[in-house]
Amino acid sequence: MFVIGERINGMFNDVARAIKDGDKVMIQELARKQIEAGADALDVNVGPGAEVPLRAMEWLVNTIGEVTDVPLAIDTPKFEVMEAGLKLCKSKAIINSTSGDREKLDKLLPLVRRYNASIIGLTMNKSGIPQTAESRAEIAAQIVTSAQEYGIDMNELYIDGVILPVNVAQDHSREVLETIRECKLLCDPSPRTILGLSNVSQKTLDRSLVNRTYLAMAIACGLDAAILDPLDNDLMNSMITAELLMGKQIYCDNYLEAYKKK
């Protein structure tokens, strides 16, 4: 599974402080640690408290780019901040994200070809987050069609079924799993599927347990990628074990070690 490390996000106090203080070392260490723990890419989000989001994004992308060339997911709802990040990103970029709204698609999809980036499409729109898997799949289909209109390859598109916290929107857990399955049937080749995993456990007591259980379930439905915390060792072990159980790699007694040695 393609792992995007979620930790460089200004909503975490330590990251917010580092952005404020210009603490490069902290950010670079966090980038390194996530990659060592198995992240294939890093999400980059300045957070809600950044004084000048555009400058903060530029600083983050440059700082991270000094120590690694893994893909970076430029995570922001603001178009100018997105472009600023894409311009400076020396490695492969992932646009995080667009919704199913026509205006957003028309603004963001052209950036895919322009910056040779991938893009995450959320199955939500101005009306909000749909209740059912069918409604989510409908929005997914609209995103897919638009992407195809812009000549974008399906393996550059990640559909995110938008998982909600289980403590307030319990029914959505099942619907999102079904959405992952439906996305595989949209076309051939189908778009990739992704989840912002930590959202499922917001404000629950044992976040790690909820996260890793849901990840295993999602992998069984065919999930291709996730934004998650790779520093959660139990989570990573669950991911590897779920993939093993899906036959993605050959079993051996030290299968965890074998995966990590990759």
Next chain:
Amino acid sequence: MEKATEKWASKVNEVTIGATEKEGGTRSSIIKVGGANTLPFLHFEGVIPNPPVIAMEVWDMEPPDWPAVLKKPFVDVLGDPVEWAKKCVNEYGVNFLCLRLASTSPDTKNSSPEEAARTVKRVLEAVSVPLMIIGCNQAEKDTEVIPPVSEAAKGENCLVGIAVQANYKTITAACQSGGHSIIAESPIDINLAKQLNILISDMGFPLEKIVMHPATGALGYGLEYTYSIMERSRLAALQGDRMMSMPMVNFVGQEVWRAKEAKTSEQEAPQWGPIASRGPLWEVTTAVSYLQAGADILVMCHPKAIESVKKTIKELMQKE
């Protein structure tokens, strides 16, 4: 019609056997195996930089169970590994030898590790082709024999074996200190094969110096089992599993010449045809099947079989 080609994520490791003066050895040539980034011989789909190679077996004693038809090509040298090795190279044009230290087995002569080391030194002095060296395939005795043998061959970058789960620590340490590559064997079990690779790697031994032996079944004696394991292993390698990315070896001669089809006389089995060709054909068929499964090294016995498989390899390596 458009060809449907596959693009694989990864490739098989390339292993080098032998060391010339430049590399600190005394071999006149080196051999490279592996390195393919697609399934066997699909040249239209990828790059296969090295052809499969054949190693001819040389024993350090006269093989007690070899049938006459197999002894015949070596009849004057069977008791002497040095002369036998020279004959393989000079008369049969072989460029890779497998020296089997069969006399060290408690079931044969139980010869000492020191004697084995001396034999290895003498063979290395007599011929300059790259060498594979294997013990008697009894795990415990091999742990006594392989370390001094590895030391005797230090610097020549041989392919040394055979490491199994029971003795891999000693064999790996010996190969590490002698600078050799290692044969890691599992009993037709892909999970154990992967596990053994990890265990060897955990000792600090480089993955790029491991060759896998998934155990070899002769035609009619388990070929399909080995074949399917090799296929799965090769697919895993191409899909990016670093713990399965090793080249593979099959001990074809060893298995085939135990089979009754190779040994039974025409009097006893007239319907099986002339014994002179039967054994070599059995060896050829087994070997060629394994080429298709991804064998990078074939260890074979009969010169006729080797010649035939060499031709087949040449044809299969021709790009369209």
